[in-house]
Amino acid sequence: MPTNSLAAPVADQRADQPLLRLDAVHKRFGHHEVLSGVDLSMQTGEVLAIIGPSGSGKSTLLRCINQLEPPTEGRVTLAGVTIEAGRPPPRKDLLALRRAVGMVFQSFNLFPHLTVLRNVCLAQERAMGRSRQEAEAVAMKLLTRVGLADKAQQYPSRCSGGQQQRIAIARALALEPQLMLFDEPTSALDPELGLEVLAVMRELAEGGMTMIVVTHEMHFAESVSNRVLIMADGKIVEEGPSATVMRNPQSERARRFLNAVKDR
Amino acid sequence: MNLVTDLQAILVGIPLTIVLTLIAFAIGATLGLPLCAMRMSRNVFVRFLATALILVLRAIPPIVWLFIIFFGIGFGYLQLDPFSSAAIGLGLITAANMAEIYRGALSAIHAGQWEAANALSLSPRHRFIDVVGPQLMRISLPSAATYVIGLLKDSAVASAIGVHEIAFQAYHVSQETFRGLDVYAAAGLLYILISLPIAWLARWTDLRLRARVAR
Amino acid sequence: MNDVFAFWGEWFPTLVAGFELSLEVTVVCLLFGLPLGLLLALGVQSKSRAQRWTSLTLVEIGRGTPVLILLQFAYFGLPSAGLTLSSFTAAGFALAWCTGAYTSEIIRAGLEAVPFGQREAAIAIGLDQRDVLRYVILPQGLRVAVPALLGFAILMLQATSLCFTIALPEVVSQAYIVGSNTFRYMPIFLLTAMMFAAVCIPATICVSVLERRLGRHEAVP
Numbered sequence: 212m213p214t215n216s217l218a219a220p221v222a223d224q225r226a227d228q229p230l231l232r233l234d235a236v237h238k239r240f241g242h243h244e245v246l247s248g249v250d251l252s253m254q255t256g257e258v259l260a261i262i263g264p265s266g267s268g269k270s271t272l273l274r275c276i277n278q279l280e281p282p283t284e285g286r287v288t289l290a291g292v293t294i295e296a297g298r299p300p301p302r303k304d305l306l307a308l309r310r311a312v313g314m315v316f317q318s319f320n321l322f323p324h325l326t327v328l329r330n331v332c333l334a335q336e337r338a339m340g341r342s343r344q345e346a347e348a349v350a351m352k353l354l355t356r357v358g359l360a361d362k363a364q365q366y367p368s369r370c371s372g373g374q375q376q377r378i379a380i381a382r383a384l385a386l387e388p389q390l391m392l393f394d395e396p397t398s399a400l401d402p403e404l405g406l407e408v409l410a411v412m413r414e415l416a417e418g419g420m421t422m423i424v425v426t427h428e429m430h431f432a433e434s435v436s437n438r439v440l441i442m443a444d445g446k447i448v449e450e451g452p453s454a455t456v457m458r459n460p461q462s463e464r465a466r467r468f469l470n471a472v473k474d475r
Numbered sequence: 476m477n478l479v480t481d482l483q484a485i486l487v488g489i490p491l492t493i494v495l496t497l498i499a500f501a502i503g504a505t506l507g508l509p510l511c512a513m514r515m516s517r518n519v520f521v522r523f524l525a526t527a528l529i530l531v532l533r534a535i536p537p538i539v540w541l542f543i544i545f546f547g548i549g550f551g552y553l554q555l556d557p558f559s560s561a562a563i564g565l566g567l568i569t570a571a572n573m574a575e576i577y578r579g580a581l582s583a584i585h586a587g588q589w590e591a592a593n594a595l596s597l598s599p600r601h602r603f604i605d606v607v608g609p610q611l612m613r614i615s616l617p618s619a620a621t622y623v624i625g626l627l628k629d630s631a632v633a634s635a636i637g638v639h640e641i642a643f644q645a646y647h648v649s650q651e652t653f654r655g656l657d658v659y660a661a662a663g664l665l666y667i668l669i670s671l672p673i674a675w676l677a678r679w680t681d682l683r684l685r686a687r688v689a690r
Numbered sequence: 691m692n693d694v695f696a697f698w699g700e701w702f703p704t705l706v707a708g709f710e711l712s713l714e715v716t717v718v719c720l721l722f723g724l725p726l727g728l729l730l731a732l733g734v735q736s737k738s739r740a741q742r743w744t745s746l747t748l749v750e751i752g753r754g755t756p757v758l759i760l761l762q763f764a765y766f767g768l769p770s771a772g773l774t775l776s777s778f779t780a781a782g783f784a785l786a787w788c789t790g791a792y793t794s795e796i797i798r799a800g801l802e803a804v805p806f807g808q809r810e811a812a813i814a815i816g817l818d819q820r821d822v823l824r825y826v827i828l829p830q831g832l833r834v835a836v837p838a839l840l841g842f843a844i845l846m847l848q849a850t851s852l853c854f855t856i857a858l859p860e861v862v863s864q865a866y867i868v869g870s871n872t873f874r875y876m877p878i879f880l881l882t883a884m885m886f887a888a889v890c891i892p893a894t895i896c897v898s899v900l901e902r903r904l905g906r907h908e909a910v911p
Contacts, residue, residue, distance in 0.1 A: 279810055302818070310816040320811035324829045333825060338816035379811075386816060534890035535883045536851035538862060543883060546869060547876035631756035635855060642758050646766075646855075655767035663755035663763065670754060 228291065230255045230421055231276065231390060236285035236296075238271050238445075245271045246282070247445040255389070258416045259423045260432035260453065263442035264468055269425040272442070273392045276423070277312040278305060290389060310338055313383030317395040319375045321367040321382070327354070328363040331382045339386060346385075353381040357411050373404030377411055384415075391415065393424040409435075429472055433457045441465045481658055484648045485665065488641035491558070493669070495630045495640060498562045500623055503569020510574040515581070525574070532571035538632045540564040545636045561633035565626065572622055573615075580614040581607075613684040620677030624670045631666075641665055694877050701868050701878060708861035709885050712850040715860065718782040719846055723789025724839070730794035731801065732823075745794075752791025757849050760784040765856035777858040785846060792842055793835075800835030801827055837901040844893050848886065861885060 231253040238246040246268045253259060261269045274280040276287060282296040289308060294300050300308075322330050331350035335341045341349070354360045357377040359370075367375055376396055383391060393412065397405035409431050416422055416435050426432055432439055432453065439456040441449040441464075449456055449465035460466045513525035532540075545560035555563070584607060592606045634643035645662035649655040733745030752760070764780035775783060804827050812826040854863035865882040869875040 277814060279814060306816055306818060309814060314814040316807060316811060318807050320807040322826055334815035334817060337821045530891055531887060534887045534894060536848040536886060538851045539879060539883050543879045547879055628756035631758040646762060649766050654770055656770040659759055659763035659767040663759045666756055667754035
């Protein structure tokens with residue numbers, strides 16, 4: 212087992228230290244600034260929902276956390292390990308970070324040339340060094356948990372969108388991450404298929420997983436998350452307990468957004 | 476005899492290489508049109524004939540075609556000199572390839588164009604000349620340009636039947652001087668250099684046509 | 691007419707022996723050329739400048755020079771540098787270089803066709819660059835490239851016909867000898883053409899069918 216702090220059990224961490232911290236994170240693509248100074252702090256076990264208009268930088272924020280997009284400026288600290296913008300971290304730190312953070316994508320991104328079981332086992336074997344038997348045992352347990360054990364030997368193309376997304380969640384969970392990122396997990400799904408995915412996410416949250424969910428599902432945001440962040444134009448414009456933010460937003464920008472979605 | 480005279484001897488082959496390529500392309504681009512029309516005909520027999528012809532022309536190596544035309548036809552039935560044999564042989568193969576390029580381009584032209592032309596009661600001739608033709612030319616241009624560069628390189632096979640183009644000159648210079656390394660390197664470089672203006676011309680023409688025949 | 695058939699019957703074995711050699715050369719050039727193509731496809735995108743420039747040069751020369759020149763360079767040119775190759779080796783070397791150059795482009799296009807999300811997902815689950823390539827990108831990218839690679843293999847078989855200029859006794863060379871001995875060029879070259887057609891036409895049709903089949907099993911996005 213790697214001894215890097217990111218892979219250490221959660222209990223080793225001091226209780227008052229946030230699991231995740233973002234300090235003054237900026238992200239620019241050429242001249243276009245997508246994130247304009249984001250500060251964020253998250254405790255273990257928290258469920259954070261991020262909502263806001265398209266183009267507000269929600270997805271980019273998620274990608275900056277697991278360094279899929281390295282920030283242009285600012286600091287990302289996860290479980291005590293800090294990554295500064297402009298100073299590329301050593302490869303093993305980067306890999307350890309990505310194992311500690313699981314990500315679920317809007318378009319699922321399952322590997323079409325591998326069976327469902329292989330999809331969930333691949334990273335376990337290659338990134339964690341587990342044996343094939345171990346990996347398959349863990350995979351089957353996770354697939355059972357998301358209700359898809361019977362699909363293990365099938366290929367992703369034979370599964371519905373909702374099933375594929377649940378498999379993607381199992382794939383991300385297989386690495387035993389400390390934090391799960393969800394990037395609009397149900398946006399590409401029919402409403403009915405989306406429900407089964409949201410159910411799995413709800414169960415995950417109730418089990419104590421630390422999660423950040425970028426979503427358009429307002430009901431889910433309010434009922435499952437502890438805190439809600441509203442983003443617009445690359446900044447956080449409103450932040451607070453879910454009920455407060457959703458029912459009684461303080462800022463004008465947040466109010467405008469929430470009214471727009473309410474009328475739909 | 477030194478490297479400079481070697482080079483000069485090879486350069487002598489340039490005109491024939493270029494002329495052969497151009498003539499073969501002219502033959503092929505022209506014949507490719509009726510061949511493509513046959514390929515897309517509604518008549519099953521005509522379509523089959525064209526498909527078979529294209530398949531056969533492309534399945535047999537160029538050198539074999541040149542030998543058939545030069546030694547086969549050229550000696551017995553007609554008197555064909557090496558250059559004409561090469562031009563005809565490469566021209567026919569080009570026709571087959573251009574027919575396929577035109578076919579691809581036609582399928583890329585929006586179906587609505589045909590309907591619009593019909594709605595305006597344009598005769599088939601005018602429909603082609605004014606509406607479909609220009610778009611066909613513009614869409615085919617990139618593939619055709621790539622093909623011309625390929626044809627430039629294929630023209631080297633003509634050296635095998637005695638056309639005094641670049642490859643022929645390179646062979647004879649290397650046999651005489653035994654400086655094969657430099658000679659063939661120079662010849663290869665020459666082909667690459669000649670292909671550059673074609674690529675640039677194609678890009679320039681494409682941009683000009685895009686402005687006039689914008690989709 | 692019977693006369694021609696008799697003629698064909700008489701010389702068929704000779705041509706077949708030559709054609710076998712043509713096939714052997716094709717197999718050898720693919721055996722070395724395809725891995726080279728993969729190396730070059732990765733090489734032109736390498737972070738190392740030296741790797742990038744070397745790969746680019748090899749590709750541009752392999753693609754920009756006529757196959758005939760490459761063949762004659764290998765057989766007539768290299769001896770001046772002290773390296774004398776047999777016809778077969780020279781043919782294999784030149785054709786493998788050509789194969790590597792062209793297939794590097796085909797493979798590169800195949801790799802680029804893999805959806806970007808695949809790479810992101812692979813990175814996000816903690817696979818390192820080598821594993822991302824080996825387990826996720828290459829399997830999908832190469833599958834896309836297969837029809838084009840097979841089509842190219844057929845072109846390489848046709849390219850072996852140029853090897854007669856470097857004294858390789860393949861089928862065209864045999865046909866030429868028969869022709870110059872009997873003066874019956876037309877029939878012998880027609881027979882040669884038919885041999886190529888007999889292999890290349892079915893192969894081309896199979897590749898088209900394969901292309902259509904592969905296009906049907908697209909992954910659900």
